[in-house]
Amino acid sequence: MPTKKKPQVTAAAARRRELLDTAAEVFAEQGYNATTVRKIADHAGMLAGSLYYHFDSKESMLEEILRSFLDELWGGYDAVLGAELGPRETLEALVTESFREIDRHRAAVAIYQKENKQLVAQERFAFLAESQRRFEKAWLSTLERGVAAGVFRSDLDVRLTYRFVRDTVWVAASWYRPGGQHSPEEIARQYLSMVLDGIAVRT
């Protein structure tokens, strides 16, 4: 029985996570296809071939980055959805949770936003489509619940509203900078104020 095996495993996992983080940064900044494994290796302070000691391929890095992001995202979402709040409170919680995820996984969100459309076609990234479906279902049902309960306007096209809300939330990852002057909660508050009450003065 190996006595000192576990510390090595966690150290390797930590290094792996470290490399994935730097890879995610480069992917987010330059785009996946425009990013060469040599650039990733540069940022990590090593040579291109050495990356293959840790990973099977460039594509598997991308997969692991997106997988771990979506896992955490759904951890937060499921907690919100499981709380069985009212429609308005659910929407507020989902938006706030989304901006928190952007704060924590800015790079992964940016990659997802940019590459999702091309990746879902590949069967390796089928989990993206799965996530997309659950995502749409959660948001649509919340909006519909709100319309039925009379807390959201019924004259809006729900699908169209869903698309607007979804896009605006996630596209924020392209300009959001952690440690900037707005906290995720502050951004969520402003955003919810706009979407829920509008920017026009009530007359």
Next chain:
Amino acid sequence: MPTKKKPQVTAAAARRRELLDTAAEVFAEQGYNATTVRKIADHAGMLAGSLYYHFDSKESMLEEILRSFLDELWGGYDAVLGAELGPRETLEALVTESFREIDRHRAAVAIYQKENKQLVAQERFAFLAESQRRFEKAWLSTLERGVAAGVFRSDLDVRLTYRFVRDTVWVAASWYRPGGQHSPEEIARQYLSMVLDGIAVRT
């Protein structure tokens, strides 16, 4: 003096435009970097090298696509801004005009949306940064004018609101399909209804 020179020139220009349109489609679908000149040539029914009879390089195709899109966009915007409408009417007209441009230049908008961040760094695409500045100025001043005039709420962060509005409008190019069930004007109406009045029922 050449007698039949003009028809040939316009025929060449038409073919050029035709090739740029197919190139834009492929760029929008696969991403600029992931698109090979051979793929463009395939879609155009010719061989890769033949493209270089019409264009200097792959990059010059991209530049011409974006340039002609921005030219038309600013044609519409300048007309709106020159009309000197009230802030709310200006915002409504800008949004509507944007969705019309998406309808007419879906591919170019999608490319712009996806590649803008990496392109502005190159001096060849400095006109993108210029356009970006004018864009921000037009929207910000409209919002500020509205706040000053009391038609927009004053408790909103104007810069944040600008980002939300800007992103949501343009990201629509990723899911909008011309000839679909919503006209650009209908989408603009729904969007303006959400942003101006909010989705919550007024109590």
Next chain:
DNA sequence: TAACCTACCAAACACTTGTTAGGGAAGATG
């Protein structure tokens, strides 16, 4: 008819790409 131009093809070029194979330094293990 002869000379010319337009718009494309065929074939190659230099270079970059993701990936692999073999080796070696440094520390942990027995």
Next chain:
DNA sequence: CATCTTCCCTAACAAGTGTTTGGTAGGTTA
């Protein structure tokens, strides 16, 4: 001490990249 494992380097590979060069069928012009 010797052995093993971890983690990286060196050097190369085959495939794919944007681009160039020379040629040519077919219509236009003189």
